[in-house]
Every structure is written in C-alpha cells, then in structure tokens.
C-alpha cells in the first residue's frame with residue numbers, strides 16, 4: 001500500500017511545509033452517505049470551512065485502484081457519485097482489484113491520513129458498538145482505528161442508533177481519549193447530548209494540540225466530540241421514533257454488516273422529512289471547522 005499512496009500536489013506541499021491539513025472521509029460525500037445534491041453541498045461546505053480556518057482539506061479515497069490523500073478538481077464528480085464502501089481492511093483489495101471508487105469510512109480514512117502524515121481528521125459521526133452487539137458482534141472497525149492511528153478524529157459523537165454507552169466503554173478499553181469540545185456530555189450526532197458524560201472537557205484547540213503532543217505513544221489517536229450547533233439540532237423525540245422503526249425494519253429485513261449504517265441513515269432521513277439532512281450538513285461543516293482550528297494549533301507548535 002505504501003508504494004501506491006498518492007498525495008495531491010496541494011496536500012504534498014502543505015505537509016512538506018508544515019502547514020495545517022485536515023483529512024476527510026469520502027463515504028459521507030458519496031451516494032452511500034448522503035443523497036445528491038446534499039452530498040455535493042457537504043463537500044463544498046466542509047472544504048470551505050477548512051480553508052476558512054487556514055487549513056488544507058484532504059479528501060481520502062481509492063480512485064482507479066490508487067489510494068489518494070487529496071483530490072483534484074477533476075476527481076470531485078467521482079467523489080460525489082456511486083461508490084463501494086471501504087473500511088481499512090478493504091483498502092488492499094480496492095487497490096488490487098482496481099476499484100474505480102472505494103469510499104473511505106472512518107477507519108480507512110485514518111489509515112491513509114496517518115500514512116500521509118496528516119494529524120487531524122474530520123467526519124460527521126463515527127461508527128461504534130451497535131445495539132445488540134452482544135448477539136451480532138457488530139462493532140465498527142472505526143473504534144480500533146481511532147485508538148490505534150496517531151490521528152485526532154473530530155466528530156459529532158457517534159450515530160444515535162448505536163449503543164453509545166458501550167461505544168464509550170470500548171474507546172476507554174482501546175485507550176483513545178475522548179475530549180468533549182466545550183461540552184461535558186458525549187454528543188449524539190443529531191442532538192447535542194446523549195446524556196452520557198465525557199471523561200474530559202476542552203475549550204480550546206491549543207489544549208487539544210498540547211495533549212496530542214504529550215501522548216505516550218505516537219500511534220495513539222484522540223476523539224474530539226463536537227456537539228451539533230444549537231440552531232441545527234433535531235428534536236430528540238422525533239429522532240428516537242424514527243430510529244426505533246428503522247432498527248426494527250433492519251432486523252426484519254435481515255440487513256446485517258456493512259449495509260446496516262447506510263440503510264438506517266436512509267430511513268431516518270425519510271422519516272424526519274428531510275430535517276436530518278440539513279442537520280447532517282451543518283454538523284459535518286462545523287466539525288471540519290473545529291478540526292481545522294486544531295490542525296492550525298498543531299502546526300503552530
């Protein structure tokens with residue numbers, strides 16, 4: 001894989017010169033993450049938010065069998081199109097089989113970011129421990145990647161249809177610090193609080209950067225949990241009702257494994273009559289902005 005990782009000229013230049021860079025996953029921008037044209041809007045808004053804070057955005061993907069960190073303008077249309085979902089374990093297959101577009105999940109994006117030397121990564125929501133994982137064993141590979149890749153992940157907590165308490169327990173066991181961004185509570189994606197406390201609260205990017213520099217192994221990753229902006233939050237009662245029926249439908253339709261997340265997200269979007277889409281865009285943009293602040297604080301050190 002090392003020999004086939006390609007950086008865009010802009011990202012290569014930024015890394016060579018110690019400029020702040022923010023890696024982005026591509027699943028969220030593909031047809032798997034958001035419907036068109038919301039996915040294109042998401043990409044625009046995330047990139048603009050990163051640049052507004054003086055950092056360089058670096059979308060991660062496998063394109064025509066080549067692992068990339070940073071895309072050029074000709075590749076943007078592809079990024080916003082149909083894709084194969086690609087976790088970290090799938091990267092070598094995507095390369096060997098020359099997938100036209102493997103969209104990175106959090107775990108895949110972290111693997112490519114770390115290899116490229118990018119220290120900060122922004123996403124919408126991470127995967128985690130699924131409800132009923134004691135029976136299905138469904139624990140997202142995102143969690144181990146967050147703990148084991150030396151990269152700071154910025155997300156709006158984990159998706160609300162997960163078992164958030166167990167997700168936090170898992171991160172504790174795996175050794176990933178969870179930092180609440182100006183909050184004491186772990187956020188639940190569409191809503192600002194899951195009701196579960198985070199172990200540490202931080203107010204400033206500078207403190208995140210200082211903590212990251214002080215980590216006890218270079219392979220340790222951090223999770224910075226950023227609540228969705230107040231004005232974009234969705235009514236938790238509406239979300240819960242939509243979630244419950246989506247999960248029931250998922251179970252009765254026999255949907256398992258990697259297909260669960262896209263299915264449930266699609267059903268929530270339908271059931272909340274589009275309220276979840278603007279919320280998803282707003283939180284992704286906000287996370288990108290916070291990530292860029294952290295990347296700038298790191299670059300300044």
Ligand code: PSU
Nearest residue numbers: 027033105106124125127140141258261
């Ligand atoms: N959150 C979203 N939309 C998504 C995902 C997360 O709002 O599409 C994607 C991310 O790429 C994340 C992945 O890494 O789902 C997790 O999938 P799984 O649960 O199968 O590990």
Ligand code: MN
Nearest residue numbers: 138139140257
């Ligand atoms: Mn899974």
